[in-house]
Amino acid sequence: MSRPPPDPLFILRGSGATVNSLHFCCGGDGPPYLYSGSGKGAIHMWNLTTRRAERILESHSGNSVIWLYTLTDSRSRFVSQGRDLRVCVWDLSEGRSTVTDSLLTGSVGFCQCSLLESRSGGALLAHPTENTEEVSVVEMRSWTPVCTLKPDSKLGMLMCVKMWQMHDSIQMTNPGVSQLRIRADGKILATAGWDNNIRVFGWKKLKPLAVLQHHTDMVNTVAFSDHQDPPQRLLAAGSKDQRISVWSIYSES
Structure with a gap:
């Protein structure tokens, strides 16, 4: 008999809406993160060590987030794409939650x-x-x-x-x-x-x-x-x- 499929390693709860996009950020200093984008515009930064959402960003005017990407030059910079027709560049350094640039x-x-x-x-x-x-x-x-x-x-x-x-x-x-x-x-x-x-x-x-x-x-x-x-x-x-x-x-x- 074949072995049954394994259970998940763990479950992350609290996205509050459909999860449409995921992106791992595991390099450099600090804990590994998993970024998730929801159907209501929320971007969660999940700390994979504590298995909790370390930060929640409200983005794209509440529209669905369909793509996320962390830039390799800095763990504090990432890019998001939403159904509000925009691509946003974020700066999270020193506790900020700032959109520094965007493209329509x-x-x-x-x-x-x-x-x-x-x-x-x-x-x-x-x-x-x-x-x-x-x-x-x-x-x-x-x-x-x-x-x-x-x-x-x-x-x-x-x-x-x-x-x-x-x-x-x-x-x-x-x-x-x-x-x-x-x-x-x-x-x-x-x-x-x-x-x-x-x-x-x-x-x-x-x-x-x-x-x-x-x-x-x-x-x-x-x-x-x-x-x-x-x-x-x-x-x-x-x-x-x-x-x-x-x-x-x-x-x-």
């Missing part, structure tokens, strides 16, 4: 943003726009637009977007027949949604390098991974059709 995206959908930090301390943010089929990429320090990806035809609402930096340390062998071959200079971006397809863009390329057709229903999420042993780059996509497709990526110079 205009997006009324459920597509989460994606953030890509660089070694120099900069960060790029990819976010859906008021046109639910488009993705805009901005530089976070100044919200300067970098590029906007616009589809050639009506594709329906985007459900997910993901930016990714390919690691130079991965030494790929010659591509196999089943590998997705793309020409890119290190950064790529994937989008997916109502039209059931995954589109892979090279950096600042306004047309996709590849359109991956496999799923029979809406694609809700995508993820990237580098494997060192064996050397491999992977793209995974999860769909309403209850399947997860995993693609091997070969970057051509």
